[in-house]
Amino acid sequence: MASVTIPQQNRTITDSGEIAAFLQPHGIWYRRTDVAGRLGPRAGDAEILAAYDREITELKERGGYVTADVINVTADTPNLDVMLNKFNKEHRHDEDEVRFIVHGRGVFHINPDSGDPVFAIEVEAGDMINVPAGTRHWFDLCADRTIRAIRLFLEQAGWTPHYTESGVDESYVPLCLGPTDIPPGEGFKPSVPI
Ligand SMILES: [Fe+2]
Numbered sequence: 001m002a003s004v005t006i007p008q009q010n011r012t013i014t015d016s017g018e019i020a021a022f023l024q025p026h027g028i029w030y031r032r033t034d035v036a037g038r039l040g041p042r043a044g045d046a047e048i049l050a051a052y053d054r055e056i057t058e059l060k061e062r063g064g065y066v067t068a069d070v071i072n073v074t075a076d077t078p079n080l081d082v083m084l085n086k087f088n089k090e091h092r093h094d095e096d097e098v099r100f101i102v103h104g105r106g107v108f109h110i111n112p113d114s115g116d117p118v119f120a121i122e123v124e125a126g127d128m129i130n131v132p133a134g135t136r137h138w139f140d141l142c143a144d145r146t147i148r149a150i151r152l153f154l155e156q157a158g159w160t161p162h163y164t165e166s167g168v169d170e171s172y173v174p175l176c177l178g179p180t181d182i183p184p185g186e187g188f189k190p191s192v193p194i
Contacts, residue, residue: 002030002127003177008117012177023121026112027132029062035102035126045070048102052150055100055128063096063130065152073104075145087139090169091161095154097131099123104147107174111136111166118168124178138169142176 004013004022013019020030039051048070049056056068073080090111105124108131112118122142123129131137141147153159 001032002124002129003122004119005122005175005177006117006119007172014177019121022119023129026110026114026116027135028110028121029130030121031128032126033100033128039102041103045072048148048150052100052102056150056152059098059100059128059152063098063152065096065098065154067153067155069151069153070148071151072148073141073146080145084141086161088169089161090136090138090164090166092134092136092164093131093159093161095133095159096152097135097137097159098129098152100128100150100152101125102148102150104144104149105142105176105178106147106149107140107142107176109138109140109169109172109174111168118172120172120175122174122176122178136164136166136168140174142174142178 001014001016002019004019005011013022016030016032023030033055039048043051049068059065060068073083077083101123103125105122108121108123108129110119110121110131113134113136121129151159
């Protein structure tokens with residue numbers, strides 16, 4: 001189950017319907033689907049894409065996306081920090097960032113152009129979400145540094161990050177409410193502006 005946190009308001013939303021309603025004015029759609037038991041832990045990319053073909057087709061029809069691939073990251077992934085450093089600075093894309101999480105978890109921070117406060121969306125297996133083109137955002141993994149997600153694209157070149165260099169991301173650290181193998185206090189700090 002995803003959660004939304006608005007640090008400046010000291011507010012957290014965990015109900016799926018309330019999350020969808022909160023995100024909708026920001027052009028973000030959110031939906032959950034049941035993924036429990038549908039794939040083994042060692043499933044390869046092709047197997048993942050085949051297993052979720054129905055959802056992928058639905059997402060393509062919804063947003064006009066034409067291609068899908070799989071991103072599969074664990075704490076053992078070589079050069080993981082280099083990879084994460086590309087995503088954890090505030091940026092925009094020329095096209096939607098669409099993710100269907102099938103394993104693990106992560107946190108999107110959104111900095112709305114509307115002037116509304118920054119909010120964090122924690123996503124986990126079963127969560128489908130889009131970050132609309134042009135939205136200021138950044139992404140972090142949770143303490144277990146594991147995520148497997150299906151990505152959908154109009155064209156992959158459109159997903160190149162355009163960094164804002166605002167430094168806003170430096171004021172937040174990712175809060176992950178969900179379970180983790182790492183004891184409290186050894187992972188990330190609470191997500192509060194500093
Ligand atoms: Fe992004």
